[in-house]
Amino acid sequence: xxxxxxxxxxxxxxxxxxxxxxxxxxxxxxxxxxxxxxxxxxxxxxxxxxxxxxxxxxxxxxxxxxxxxxxxxxxxxxxxxxxxxxxxxxxxxxxxxxxxxxxxxxxxxxxxxxxxxxxxxxxxxxxxxxxxxxxxxxxxxxxxxxxxxxxxxxxxxxxxxxxxxxxxxxxxxxxxxxxxxxxxxxxxxxxxxxxxxxxxxxxxxxxxxxxxxxxxxxx
Numbered sequence: 636x637x638x639x640x641x642x643x644x645x646x647x648x649x650x651x652x653x654x655x656x657x658x659x660x661x662x663x664x665x666x667x668x669x670x671x672x673x674x675x676x677x678x679x680x681x682x683x684x685x686x687x688x689x690x691x692x693x694x695x696x697x698x699x700x701x702x703x704x705x706x707x708x709x710x711x712x713x714x715x716x717x718x719x720x721x722x723x724x725x726x727x728x729x730x731x732x733x734x735x736x737x738x739x740x741x742x743x744x745x746x747x748x749x750x751x752x753x754x755x756x757x758x759x760x761x762x763x764x765x766x767x768x769x770x771x772x773x774x775x776x777x778x779x780x781x782x783x784x785x786x787x788x789x790x791x792x793x794x795x796x797x798x799x800x801x802x803x804x805x806x807x808x809x810x811x812x813x814x815x816x817x818x819x820x821x822x823x824x825x826x827x828x829x830x831x832x833x834x835x836x837x838x839x840x841x842x843x844x845x846x847x848x849x850x851x852x853x854x
Contacts (some may be wrong), residue, residue: 638670647677648789658796659835662803666831672810673771676801678781680770699725703733710736715743718838768846769802771809780806783846792844804828805849820849 659675662680695703706721719740725733753766758806766782781804786794805828808814812824820828828849841848 647791648788651677651787651789654788655799657678658782658799659803662800663807666804667807667811672807673778675778675780675782675784676774677784677787680767680775680781680783681745681772695753695818697731700746706733706734710740713743715740719744757760766846768798768841768848771806784847785844792843794840795836797833798837800841801831802841825849 655675655677659671664670677692681794689813698712702721703725709715709718709721711781719737722733722737722740726737736751741752745750746752766783766785768786770781771778773779774781780803782799783791785791786799787803808824808827809819812821812827814821815822831837838848841850
């Protein structure tokens, strides 16, 4: 069963907003002995914990290989609309790695139904769930932490507090350790992440509700 679809225009209750702010402040104080480093808000993260797609091209024709190369170049040059258009043929052909890149492209374009398409693609490649529970990214010109609104009580699945605390803690770790996109979860990060109380319960809940976790990604 896939994760439910959430509308990017739907907003959580004021009570949920206040609860998240209190919880984030508590996590920062208890585990980092510091004030909240950046704003934490509800939303639908565009980031993904999935591995970068590998180029498995043995079964492709020379023309398809060329098209895939152009799609990858377009993606890395941030020409996301071109990348999307060039990748569609590979999604239809059930090419797993290109399909992953297609999902990333939809996320970059902030397509409101990217998660629905990702669930369909999961039937081709099931090594990633494609629904991140949290993300640190730029919104409205500033860095923020987004916690997926699917964890909220008002419009989501009312995740236990330990789950939301874990997601916030995970994102705070990225900030405090200064991790980079090429190696987001180095050994030190993983050691700190595993020290979080009730981590196992949080991971189990997230996986059961089709959210990505650090345990889905190979070290």
